[in-house]
Amino acid sequence: MTNLYYIWEGLTSLPILLAAMAGVLWGMCGGALPGISTAIAMSLVLPFTYGMDPSAALVLLGAIYIGSEYGGSIPAILIRTPASGSSAATVVDGYAMQRQGRGGEALGLSLVGGTIGGFVGLLLLSLLTQQLSKVALWFTPPAYFALGILGISVIASLSERNVIRGLIAGVLGLMVATIGTDPVSGVMRFTFGYPELMGGVPVIIVMMGVFAVTELMIQARERDYSEDVTERSTRLKLPSLKKLWSLRVPQIIAIVFGTIEGLTPGGGGSIAAFMSYNEAKRWSKEPEKFGKGSEEGVIAPETANNVVALTALIPTLSFGIPGTATAAILLAALLIHGLHPGPNLFTSHPEVVYQLFSGLFLANLGMFVFGLIILSPIIWLVNRPRAYLRAGIFGLIFSGIYSVNGSEFDLYLVMAIGVVGYLLRSLRFPFLPFVLAVVLGYMIEANYRRSLLITNGDHIVFLQNPISVCLLALSALFIVLPLYRQFRQRRRSSQAAHPQQP
């Protein structure tokens, strides 16, 4: 009963309401700006939360998290530039829809999917925080390693006709991730004398390079084409209830993967989005539409993103284990206000926890309302003359990249990565495995090394842990099945081309 009182107090408190609205607005804008990732948007606000009431401070940061997860999908759909890893999966079909003049429809699906995902995630957060957080404790280094391998295998298997290329792109991504300080001994690797590379290649640089710079380089060819004067869909188009019902399977898949990944420290929105995308494709009645503007391909990752945004807070609040980098900032805010995560948080400061839940509820509502208001001007923006739009995007990318570390070196780095992305694309290598491998590279190597430290170099450790065994077996399945299908298809077509003589 007391908990209900705290929830009601949170819903009716003006500071909580203002924090939720301001947070979600800033999160959407920050998330939509290429280069201003969720983590940057949250960390820029962190100093301002010192003097705030703890509940309002946490709601502000949580609302930025929610808004940013959705905001990231806006440039992903409109200009093929995901502002965060978790919106990278949306690029594939979202941008394809945009190119077909269905950008408003894709944004509507993203908004509704994100809102549904947010509410489901919030429900799970409030129900499971104390009960199901034990799952996170079962994960040991071998399981984390296997989780990373599973993530890359899933993405490599996305390109079914191209598994080998997908795996090569994944290995190249892991190679990029090995640049910088060794996670165990601190030895410098592949820095070639550049001190800026000591910390490795930042993931945001890789994403901006591969997605934004590469895309702009590819789009340079458009200079020779006449301007498309027909206005593309200029109005946000929300999906009908009938449409939403027809998209229930990808949403359910997204909720399942979003919950699992949110509960799993280190999993994060990227894996959930990609896995949901992959499974939505696998379970779809029209898998051939994926990559060419599939509605299921948009709603699945977008729902998963927002489920993770909330469920990632479960291990953060229960055990102080942040599931994502952004959850780590929320953890920092908790500590700044003298609040220690864990079971005691629910007994010593229940008002903070339940008011946070209330604030996140308001933030989800706010995301839907603001989404309706600010999306239309952004769609209008995309329909402006190409010269202005492209120049503006260039400005955003280079300003955003510089603002990450305040380093000119990053500008050259992002261009180098852009060239790598251009080469990958021109040689028809899938680039998503490359990006995901860079994102997961540190987690994979750190846990690989830690696991082997336990057994003094004996790889049997990965077969002794049941979670690790299951995840590695799943990874093998994801790679072998498409290869087998490919082999069977080729055999069939070979038989069709050269029928056996009687």
Add this chain to the structure above:
Amino acid sequence: MLTRIVTGLALIVLSGLYWLQADAIPQSPMSGSVGADGLPKLLALVLCGLSLIFVVQSILVRQPLAAPGIPEDDQDEDDAAFTRRGHVLAGALLAISIVYSVILPYAGYTVAMGFLLLAVGVFYHRRMSAGIATFAILGAVVFHLIFITLLGVRMPEGIWPNVLAFLHAHTA
């Protein structure tokens, strides 16, 4: 097919170079049984193996399978961009970006941004116009307001503070 074979061979060379670089990583007593070069060497081997398979696949599949229902290998809509002309234009945009990065510390953020907006605008518009010039000036001011004034990001100021100080010292 030739492109695929060359790509595969280039990847094999890359894996070799990467192995050599990994082999040159200094050993540390804190590295444990695997060492800082452990995963990189493993990755080099995996890349080499996958690249070999890729080359063999390319040789075995001499021509795209044209059986009904089997799509041609990897054709996508981006193909039009990857022509010689496309590569030249992509290189031109890259050159504009490099010039921006080079002049940024000297010209300062706002002036360099004005250049970037102008150059990219002219690139796409194919000619200079009053509209593009106005856009570049206003755009640079808007970017200044967003990133420096609103977000408080410390962008390069360029030579302008020194120039102003010099002028101030000589006019005072």
